[in-house]
Amino acid sequence: MTNAIEIQGLTYTYPHAEQPSLSQVNVGVKAGRFIVIMGASGAGKTTLTLCLNGLIPQLLEGHLQGKIEVDGLDVSKYRTQTLAQRVGMVFQDPESQIVGLTVEEDVAFGPRNFLLPEEEIQRYVHEALARVRLSGYESRKTEELSGGEKQRLAIAGVLAMRPDILVLDEPTSELDPVGRAEIFATLEDLRQEKELTILIVEHWGEEVLTRADEVVVLRKGEIAWQGNPAVLFRDLLLLQELGLRPIPISVPFWELYKKGGIQAEEIPLSIPEALETIRNMLKRGDHIKGLNLSKTPRISNVPTPLSACGAVEIQDLKHCYGNADPTLKGISLSIASGEFVALLGANGAGKSTLTKHLNGLLMPTEGEVWVSGKNTKDFSTAELARIVGYVFQNPDHQIFESSVDKEMAYGLKNAGLEEVEIVRRVEEALQYTGLERFRQVHPLTLGKGERQILAVASILALQPEILVIDEPTAGLDWTEAQKVMDLVRRLHDQGTTIIMITHDMEWVAEYAERVVVLNQGEILLEGTPRAVFYQSKRLLEASIVPPQIVQLSQKCGELGLQCDWLRGEDLVEAWVKKRGVENA
Amino acid sequence: MPKLSEVKPNVFQSLDVRTKGVMLLSMLCLALLFDDPRFNFIVFLIAAGIAFLAQLSWTKVRQTLFPILPLFLLIVIFAGFSSGNLHFQQERSQTVLLEVWPAFHLNITYGGLYRGITYLLRMLILILSSMTFLQTTSLEKLTQLLQKLKVPAQFSFMIMTAIRFIPVLNRKRILILEAQKARGAHIPEKGAFVPIRTFLPLVVPLFAGSIQMANTLSMAMMSRGFGYTRYQTHTDEFRFRIRDGVVIGLEIILIVLGLYLRIVLKLGKL
Amino acid sequence: MSQVQPVKEDLKPVFWSAKRIAIMAIFIALSYVGSLIKIPSPLGTIGLDSAPGFFSALAFGAWEGAIIIAIGHLFTAAVVGFPLTIPMHLFIAALMALWALTFRWVNQKLGLIPAMIVAIFLNGVVSSFTMLPAGGMGAVLGLMPFLVLGSVINVVVSGLAYKALKKSRLF
Ligand SMILES: Nc1ncnc2c1ncn2[C@@H]1O[C@H](COP(=O)(O)OP(=O)(O)OP(=O)(O)O)[C@@H](O)[C@H]1O
Numbered sequence A: 001m002t003n004a005i006e007i008q009g010l011t012y013t014y015p016h017a018e019q020p021s022l023s024q025v026n027v028g029v030k031a032g033r034f035i036v037i038m039g040a041s042g043a044g045k046t047t048l049t050l051c052l053n054g055l056i057p058q059l060l061e062g063h064l065q066g067k068i069e070v071d072g073l074d075v076s077k078y079r080t081q082t083l084a085q086r087v088g089m090v091f092q093d094p095e096s097q098i099v100g101l102t103v104e105e106d107v108a109f110g111p112r113n114f115l116l117p118e119e120e121i122q123r124y125v126h127e128a129l130a131r132v133r134l135s136g137y138e139s140r141k142t143e144e145l146s147g148g149e150k151q152r153l154a155i156a157g158v159l160a161m162r163p164d165i166l167v168l169d170e171p172t173s174e175l176d177p178v179g180r181a182e183i184f185a186t187l188e189d190l191r192q193e194k195e196l197t198i199l200i201v202e203h204w205g206e207e208v209l210t211r212a213d214e215v216v217v218l219r220k221g222e223i224a225w226q227g228n229p230a231v232l233f234r235d236l237l238l239l240q241e242l243g244l245r246p247i248p249i250s251v252p253f254w255e256l257y258k259k260g261g262i263q264a265e266e267i268p269l270s271i272p273e274a275l276e277t278i279r280n281m282l283k284r285g286d287h288i289k290g291l292n293l294s295k296t297p298r299i300s301n302v303p304t305p306l307s308a309c310g311a312v313e314i315q316d317l318k319h320c321y322g323n324a325d326p327t328l329k330g331i332s333l334s335i336a337s338g339e340f341v342a343l344l345g346a347n348g349a350g351k352s353t354l355t356k357h358l359n360g361l362l363m364p365t366e367g368e369v370w371v372s373g374k375n376t377k378d379f380s381t382a383e384l385a386r387i388v389g390y391v392f393q394n395p396d397h398q399i400f401e402s403s404v405d406k407e408m409a410y411g412l413k414n415a416g417l418e419e420v421e422i423v424r425r426v427e428e429a430l431q432y433t434g435l436e437r438f439r440q441v442h443p444l445t446l447g448k449g450e451r452q453i454l455a456v457a458s459i460l461a462l463q464p465e466i467l468v469i470d471e472p473t474a475g476l477d478w479t480e481a482q483k484v485m486d487l488v489r490r491l492h493d494q495g496t497t498i499i500m501i502t503h504d505m506e507w508v509a510e511y512a513e514r515v516v517v518l519n520q521g522e523i524l525l526e527g528t529p530r531a532v533f534y535q536s537k538r539l540l541e542a543s544i545v546p547p548q549i550v551q552l553s554q555k556c557g558e559l560g561l562q563c564d565w566l567r568g569e570d571l572v573e574a575w576v577k578k579r580g581v582e583n584a
Numbered sequence B: 001m002p003k004l005s006e007v008k009p010n011v012f013q014s015l016d017v018r019t020k021g022v023m024l025l026s027m028l029c030l031a032l033l034f035d036d037p038r039f040n041f042i043v044f045l046i047a048a049g050i051a052f053l054a055q056l057s058w059t060k061v062r063q064t065l066f067p068i069l070p071l072f073l074l075i076v077i078f079a080g081f082s083s084g085n086l087h088f089q090q091e092r093s094q095t096v097l098l099e100v101w102p103a104f105h106l107n108i109t110y111g112g113l114y115r116g117i118t119y120l121l122r123m124l125i126l127i128l129s130s131m132t133f134l135q136t137t138s139l140e141k142l143t144q145l146l147q148k149l150k151v152p153a154q155f156s157f158m159i160m161t162a163i164r165f166i167p168v169l170n171r172k173r174i175l176i177l178e179a180q181k182a183r184g185a186h187i188p189e190k191g192a193f194v195p196i197r198t199f200l201p202l203v204v205p206l207f208a209g210s211i212q213m214a215n216t217l218s219m220a221m222m223s224r225g226f227g228y229t230r231y232q233t234h235t236d237e238f239r240f241r242i243r244d245g246v247v248i249g250l251e252i253i254l255i256v257l258g259l260y261l262r263i264v265l266k267l268g269k270l
Numbered sequence C: 001m002s003q004v005q006p007v008k009e010d011l012k013p014v015f016w017s018a019k020r021i022a023i024m025a026i027f028i029a030l031s032y033v034g035s036l037i038k039i040p041s042p043l044g045t046i047g048l049d050s051a052p053g054f055f056s057a058l059a060f061g062a063w064e065g066a067i068i069i070a071i072g073h074l075f076t077a078a079v080v081g082f083p084l085t086i087p088m089h090l091f092i093a094a095l096m097a098l099w100a101l102t103f104r105w106v107n108q109k110l111g112l113i114p115a116m117i118v119a120i121f122l123n124g125v126v127s128s129f130t131m132l133p134a135g136g137m138g139a140v141l142g143l144m145p146f147l148v149l150g151s152v153i154n155v156v157v158s159g160l161a162y163k164a165l166k167k168s169r170l171f
């Protein structure tokens, strides 16, 4: 049996590029396998997927060498359109792949292009929708679907052409946790069918770890590693070298491994495995310390100080969009100057609606909002922008100047600062964020991570007292995400009040001083991260899953341990090596 | 989402789009054919009759006409001043109604007044007939018409795709507006003289984002076989019924009659 | 599994390529969305409905620009119920397509500033005369200030946006 995908000596250079984006790539994929492609941003993952159905070099020209075969067909000899019946492609942005006004119309688009008879088209459409669990959605308007549903629709759209190979380029990176879960459930179904060869580009390991037959890691256009995912994710040094995010639960155990506490094979990649490892450690006579009560108390309702110097004071805030039901149903919250607050909640819980009140983008329907002692009703958004910096999720929504330094200066000009002061602050922000070398570069030619840092930089040049930042790490690779979070931490250390909206609980555990959980327009929980994350039942209401280490800690009850770990280091600290042997 | 209009079920809606298209065209011809307001008034009555049969909403007509009333006034005044044998062939038309500024021969003539009224009636006829057409035709029918007119299938696909992306891009516009306001941008909604530059922070990211979106869209389209052949499997077919034949027949009779009156009998001049 | 046998078709470029259609569809939609961006002026607010078309003429190509601006105009007009009547809007759309072609051509021959001046004159002054047969000189002069102002705003915005994105490698 021939391989479903066979790539030999693939080297490709984009038009006008100096360096090849792929060099000497060799990959063979057997039919029916599930392959994950990983690698840092700019490593060439997207480029590789585009080569598989001839979009490179037919649409994006450039120089391509080497041989690519899918299903035994030489890709260079067929048009992308012809190959569409063999290779289905799903892209990152769910929105721009949908062409139909209704679900049915959209799925039928592919088969119609092949002039299939109407009855056959109908059959394929229903079949494809069933495979992504969208049966019954036929006449729904595509516009009204959620992000996860849109992306599943995109998958159905290519499945309706009955390909043998399904290629997905970061299909979940623009989705929220619910949408991600939907996609992976769908992929799991398809994998179980064992009819499709699936190739997926993905940044995070958790979801693909157990499903992948093989991982291919790219670095600077070359294959840097290839093999079993479990092996890769147990070797945290290797991960670091490749720029990949480790599975969070494995991090503290890697420390234990370095200290000689466990064997390399014992490094867990999931909660049950971690529990097993701890059980083994206990069996060996190691000791795990219990509650660490010296730290913050576990019970919530910590009364928040109503200090006079509060950065944010919200009193009984209600907000309605139009005549609809209220989106915010009476929120009272005060945030002290210099605090680091994480704002959590499911999609549509009202997080953005709440934070947009801080700089006057929205006005309270009822109630009052003060920032830094100013009532937002009395000031314009432009004035409040000097106090409240707001970084939106997509940096591309801000970028409009033709160079990085001009982009940073824009906010300062709006604030009416003098030319000398503007130059000084831009210089400072460039240094601070490490963007100096891009000063004259067109911002849109930067990588995604650099654009995100630029968005933060152009806000922090305004030196706001309060920084609101929405999903700062979404869509970034591990190194970039760490850079952005490091930047946020440095700002916090200098006294900036931080309000961060995020779906990534690991960052919350690591950075936040206080957590506020919104649910359907109301505050469900509020307190220190430890206090909040241990209320698993109530978190579930807001569909929040606590960090892996917290989950493990709760599971440890089964072993008769009572733990309250919040971060990996808590576990490392709690470990006491078998009596009589010195702690390394 | 652009809606041409709420399509109400009635006799007109069941007519073929092509029939209604011909109707619109014949009203246009008739309106432009005559200069004499009396003839235009008859055409206007026909247009109004059709609009009435099609149950055109009176509120809608009023909403459309209200903002352009000043324009109507301007039209009549300007036309009123047109005079002299250059403009009019009939003597009666050159008779002066009101001398405004005799030294410059600036007079309002009967012909001018009539012409003004003709212009008004023409505008009304066109407005009424296009509103009738729009209110009885759904968007899908219109794109199907495009296909029938042997417009390439790709063209109608392009139109449908454009419609599909309007809400997407509009959301983008709002997000960008918010993001720039949060940086202290003054993007004014009122005022007389606003520098055009202030709108670049909104327009440039919107254009850039649209280009990126188009790039993905084109890749997705090719990956789904778009362009495999020049055609697509069609769905709906048009039905051309007896009533369409009757209506088109009437339309043709009207046009021929109009042409006969104007060209052979040389009626309807000023 | 596939039903249709793969055939190797010639790779010769066609006008209606996926790339062209995608760009045109999205910028037509953008023409409509542009009309929702209200720019205040002494004559009331003016929408950015033709800026995407003029921009496309410079950024993507003459025909793209012409098609986008014409259909974009019809879209925007359709939504407000063709205020100047369908035939008139069809004619204006055709004219605008011609102006977009000219805009690109002058830009290539003489540069951006002359191109903007020519486009403003054509789209503002010349286009007003479409009202002559139906509404006489009164209608022409009544419409002209609006068209001129609208053209100034749209053409200048498109030119500046083109300058800002020229170096972005997006097109
Ligand atoms: N259209 C293009 N023209 C020129 N260079 C490009 C183009 N697209 C990508 N590149 C370059 O090719 C390299 C690989 O890009 P690619 O998009 O394949 O990376 P990736 O691994 O998918 O990254 P990401 O995680 O950010 O999606 C990068 O250095 C990028 O700058």
Ligand SMILES: Nc1ncnc2c1ncn2[C@@H]1O[C@H](COP(=O)(O)OP(=O)(O)OP(=O)(O)O)[C@@H](O)[C@H]1O
Pocket: A176, A321, A322, A327, A345, A346, A347, A348, A349, A350, A351, A352, A353, A354
């Ligand atoms: N401009 C608007 N008009 C009407 N309803 C809106 C508007 N913006 C948001 N909503 C609604 O308000 C609710 C809260 O939205 P919001 O954006 O605040 O949620 P969120 O918590 O930020 O969610 P996400 O995690 O998706 O960003 C949602 O049900 C949403 O549909």
Ligand SMILES: [Mg+2]
Pocket: A045, A046, A047, A169
């Ligand atoms: Mg990529």
Ligand SMILES: [Mg+2]
Pocket: A351, A352, A353
């Ligand atoms: Mg939000």
